[in-house]
Amino acid sequence: MQKILILGAGLSSAYLIKYFLDHAAKENWFITVADANLQLAQSKVLQHKSAKAVALDVTRKTELANYIKDADIVVSLLPPALHIEAARECLHLRKNLVTASYITDEMKALHKQALKADVLFLNEIGLDPGIDHLSAMEMIHDIQNKGGVVTTFKSYCGGLVAPEFDNNPWNYKFTWNPRNVVLAGQATAKYLEDGLLKFIPPNRIFTQTEQVIVSGYGKFETYANRDSLSYIEPYGIGSAKTVLRGTLRKMGYCHAWNDLVRLGLTDDSYHVPNSAGLTYRELLCSFLSGANNKNLEVQLARFLDISVSGKTFKKIKWLGLFEPNLIGLTEVSPAQILQHLLQQKWMLQKEELDMIVMKHEIGYQWNAKNFKSHSSLVVMGESQKFTAMAKTVGLPMAIATKLILKGKIKSRGVQMPLAKEFYVPILKELSRFGIKFEYRV
């Protein structure tokens, strides 16, 4: 019997745990789900005979080590900053580790020790990062194997609301960590364009958008992610003149969000004085010199150079920023106040479903001709618990874990899933769950 330890039973764990439970009998697995909140862990495990839920505070190193010692592999769904604690114990106890998070410098630093210990710390095996790596590498290797040379690489992904529940002026609802959405674009974006290094400072990330069409789902717009340059070397696309990764939103979102940025509503650097006694209307007013309770609408439209009957104004108004309702929070930044408001406006309701959209565009030269390869993926949520996000984050992790347990993965050290041994079997199994790319050249 092989033992799987899952650290964290939060948002993205539903599909992952279901996969392990469904395969437990056949694969002869025993699953331990550990969370600081025992009830949460129990709610995922239920009465399954090959699984148990336990209470675990991962900052208690001895307890953590005891659980890891007893496991064959560790799957960490912890907040990104806590993976490193699990990784250090895994190194010491020579256990494999799987996470869906970006490789941090701290994690990277364990590479040589992990190689020496003959263990694999597989990271970035969720959706984005995760499925994007798998499908990009499949496309890139296909092109290169037939003698093509990659000239452009663009990759976009977004977590959105499913079309039938897309019923607000922003065409957006939260399907993932709201704080990350509110603080998006606050670091300089770096990418490559026509062979030239390009930077976009935070003050204009949402102004420099591109349009992307996904067949059957219409037009989307994209804004640039933090660092596209760092993918050139691991993807083996040094030949590419343009490399850009971005986030997908419905049309019009970025323009309106940029106006919130310009106003100062996404500022997370200070606490608004006396915020509890302020109304949203007063807060909005405080970002506009010359604006007062009476002329706020006109002053806002003038400052943003938009019409009071236009789409952007409608989006801002719909959020309730003009309403004289009390904020009622103390010691909070403008970004935290905005998040609080958005969480009332942009929450997926019980019966509503989410949607994942991913798109790659890879240009290449082959036989002295230029080609462009497109691949796109759309995944719909199945229920409030089995969301598209939980499915696309959890299943790649689960499948990778199974492959490692079966000894089918030869990679060791700190890795992301770029090699063929990852993308071939994982994409194949994902397609059986309806996670299937459409390809077009």
Add this chain to the structure above:
Amino acid sequence: MQKILILGAGLSSAYLIKYFLDHAAKENWFITVADANLQLAQSKVLQHKSAKAVALDVTRKTELANYIKDADIVVSLLPPALHIEAARECLHLRKNLVTASYITDEMKALHKQALKADVLFLNEIGLDPGIDHLSAMEMIHDIQNKGGVVTTFKSYCGGLVAPEFDNNPWNYKFTWNPRNVVLAGQATAKYLEDGLLKFIPPNRIFTQTEQVIVSGYGKFETYANRDSLSYIEPYGIGSAKTVLRGTLRKMGYCHAWNDLVRLGLTDDSYHVPNSAGLTYRELLCSFLSGANNKNLEVQLARFLDISVSGKTFKKIKWLGLFEPNLIGLTEVSPAQILQHLLQQKWMLQKEELDMIVMKHEIGYQWNAKNFKSHSSLVVMGESQKFTAMAKTVGLPMAIATKLILKGKIKSRGVQMPLAKEFYVPILKELSRFGIKFEYRV
């Protein structure tokens, strides 16, 4: 004999030390100038018989304590972050301390202990903060003493180049710490306008300027300082509906500087990859999508929505940002590269002089009528060593030190110079040195 310990013999020390040396015989003082760089300290003391220069690394606590123990008062010209080390020793040894820096939370926390030890830690007694406090409090108290009620308070200050050496398109040269100039406006500004709290996020601090006229010196423009709200309570102007502190520049500076901000050239959050091998032209190009070596000028003008024959374009061009010259620096941020370039362009030359401009505008009601009181100060540098900046920062510190040594100051604890016992004698003596406000109602 009374002993004065001066910590730091850098930029702003020339006038301060000269004042102490000139008064040493009459006042029966002995002055010790301590700096990590012994030669620098010696160059300020020369062969004066009532003074000595010593080498001191203030992070060596025992040495620092020995010098403080032997002194009657300590004047700290250290970098702001190091004052607290001196303050802790002064508290322990019950010595008075004088600095020209803003009171930090750490310094503030020593207030009760300083009161208990019956010592004065006088901070913010330079130019800005310093002379601004003295003259503002004199005006405010005058208004309040005759029964007037302050309704608006605006205060501006700038270190500029003297008009006869004002010969570049920016009408600006460095007269103070260049890094602070490059990183100015990167925190949200907070102020009060018509009774309403107002915030300006970093992305538009240089767009929201006001015009200020200083009689005899023409028009200036101003941008808002970080936190004007924090002055309402200490200044006793809770009655004011508008409170704003700002920095003065010559007309046109802020618009052009804002364009450098929009481009991303003041970004200090990341290192530019391969910066040593880049030219300034290539760096500029990297901030504009679609720009290349050939179309850069046109793309820049289009992006900034300015004319290639206009004043702002001229300012940017004059800096050398279009030149194919190698940057030649490694591991530097855009802000550090910009600073490096500006230090070649905006340096005061040997024979050139600086200028300080300060202006207060205080509105008040008196006998049911509205009045506006203006005061302005212009100080010219005397030489490369005796700059207007060194004079206006150093003399208030020196005079305050003298008053404390003579027992004429009753304040104790952590203070800024707001009380009458500071502004009356210090402004009076400053006027004898030509630091004299012009008043107008």
